[in-house]
Amino acid sequence: MARPADPNAQGALIAAARKEFVRAGVKGARIEDITHACGLSKGAFYLHFDSKEELFGQVVGEFMALVQKRVKAREEDITAFFMRNGPLREQDVRKKSARHEAFLALEVKHDRGLLETIWNYRDIFDVLMRGSQGTAFDGLVWEMVQREIERIKDSFEIFKQYGACRTDVPSEIFGSLVVGTYLLVAKQMSLLQAPPNFDLWVESLHRLIREGSAPPLQPQRQAKARRAGGKVTMQRRNKRSRP
Amino acid sequence: MARPADPNAQGALIAAARKEFVRAGVKGARIEDITHACGLSKGAFYLHFDSKEELFGQVVGEFMALVQKRVKAREEDITAFFMRNGPLREQDVRKKSARHEAFLALEVKHDRGLLETIWNYRDIFDVLMRGSQGTAFDGLVWEMVQREIERIKDSFEIFKQYGACRTDVPSEIFGSLVVGTYLLVAKQMSLLQAPPNFDLWVESLHRLIREGSAPPLQPQRQAKARRAGGKVTMQRRNKRSRP
DNA sequence: GCCATTTCTAACCCGCGGGTCATAAACTGC
DNA sequence: GCAGTTTATGACCCGCGGGTTAGAAATGGC
Numbered sequence: 290m291a292r293p294a295d296p297n298a299q300g301a302l303i304a305a306a307r308k309e310f311v312r313a314g315v316k317g318a319r320i321e322d323i324t325h326a327c328g329l330s331k332g333a334f335y336l337h338f339d340s341k342e343e344l345f346g347q348v349v350g351e352f353m354a355l356v357q358k359r360v361k362a363r364e365e366d367i368t369a370f371f372m373r374n375g376p377l378r379e380q381d382v383r384k385k386s387a388r389h390e391a392f393l394a395l396e397v398k399h400d401r402g403l404l405e406t407i408w409n410y411r412d413i414f415d416v417l418m419r420g421s422q423g424t425a426f427d428g429l430v431w432e433m434v435q436r437e438i439e440r441i442k443d444s445f446e447i448f449k450q451y452g453a454c455r456t457d458v459p460s461e462i463f464g465s466l467v468v469g470t471y472l473l474v475a476k477q478m479s480l481l482q483a484p485p486n487f488d489l490w491v492e493s494l495h496r497l498i499r500e501g502s503a504p505p506l507q508p509q510r511q512a513k514a515r516r517a518g519g520k521v522t523m524q525r526r527n528k529r530s531r532p
Numbered sequence: 533m534a535r536p537a538d539p540n541a542q543g544a545l546i547a548a549a550r551k552e553f554v555r556a557g558v559k560g561a562r563i564e565d566i567t568h569a570c571g572l573s574k575g576a577f578y579l580h581f582d583s584k585e586e587l588f589g590q591v592v593g594e595f596m597a598l599v600q601k602r603v604k605a606r607e608e609d610i611t612a613f614f615m616r617n618g619p620l621r622e623q624d625v626r627k628k629s630a631r632h633e634a635f636l637a638l639e640v641k642h643d644r645g646l647l648e649t650i651w652n653y654r655d656i657f658d659v660l661m662r663g664s665q666g667t668a669f670d671g672l673v674w675e676m677v678q679r680e681i682e683r684i685k686d687s688f689e690i691f692k693q694y695g696a697c698r699t700d701v702p703s704e705i706f707g708s709l710v711v712g713t714y715l716l717v718a719k720q721m722s723l724l725q726a727p728p729n730f731d732l733w734v735e736s737l738h739r740l741i742r743e744g745s746a747p748p749l750q751p752q753r754q755a756k757a758r759r760a761g762g763k764v765t766m767q768r769r770n771k772r773s774r775p
Numbered sequence: 776g777c778c779a780t781t782t783c784t785a786a787c788c789c790g791c792g793g794g795t796c797a798t799a800a801a802c803t804g805c
Numbered sequence: 806g807c808a809g810t811t812t813a814t815g816a817c818c819c820g821c822g823g824g825t826t827a828g829a830a831a832t833g834g835c
Contacts, residue, residue: 469716501744
């Protein structure tokens, strides 16, 4: 053996490519720009990948596998929960019973997990969303979105049957609200350098979605970070001023 | 004068181009595909437009002008409202006072109007969202989204000061929820043939955002269409079954 | 040092698609 | 029908960027 290959080359190429994809989309990214960004020549690219699409596909593959795992884990957890505890009823929600709280905790946990997964691939997520039209990856996120809407719609429908949620809005609308919210939050992450306070975000969203934006009857405690991961970006604290 | 120009040519080109943009994005759309789709030759395209970007820009310009008008109209209406009525207070929201209801009606009206505008350009909106990365139009919708989040954040913050909304969630999060929801709903419109029931959608969203998804204490009436525009797509009626 | 071997470079090829233009076609006025 | 004028065509040009490859560079084994 002779002339060992540059061990960082592949990693550097992937990193540079991800940046280029963000800048110009899958179609718009130029291989020469990618290689120049890490001091390599165009030819070097083809020592590691067949095409930029293949590279993108690899990273997307990793990402989607992780997401898939998350989705499956949630499904299992949720079905296990209902097997063990039976459906939530109106009184569970009204009185915030232990079962209800346990269910919420489960949802929070999985929402947080999904957000964290997306955080690590927020650049790719961004590109899938806004820069892969007309490529093989076209529609990937949007199909995922559709499936999630469907899932939430079905879940909402079951809740309706037991009076555990309001019945005066179409379930699809609720699905769009939840998924749209998380979708934008995920997209917004692509603008951040440091990870946000996931707990604050998820807890706030859950509170809003569950209880609405109108002032509650009970006294309010601030949604707070259990575990402030990294620098907190949305640390705005409410002043609770009231004239 | 001799040989009058085909009077539908320009319109046909625009229509065909919009379809192509949806299929392949701004970059991916090919001029020959556009012209062939309306039985014209490539050269004919350049009798009407300098480039596909110029064509796209024209339509985007129309769209953004309409949106701008809507945004400005809302701003004026809202400031006029607060000039006339003063800020909403906790009791307005709690008791659903006339002022509060008037304010809500205003918001509903403008949300509905914006959705209707987007409806007419839902294809363009879709392309701006997911198929204009790396072009001059890159980021247009996302900047709009950012501005809207900011607007809602500011408004929420004022509400907080008067106790007219919950104070235990960051205002940005609320902004992301509202804008994300409408963003996804707008995007979903690109999949529909016939216009949805705007009133049902907007009223349901308002109800959810204001009061949350948990079952309310008051008896629920179905959100209904005042004016069912066209075929209603999300007409699912709730069964209100409760075991 | 020198060969063998693998890595890496940069010049090259080539197809695709945007943009042009000589030419043909269509129409008006006479 | 003919001249004049505007519209439309499609062959052509050409640059850009993906992919290839001959050969240079680097390194290990001897």
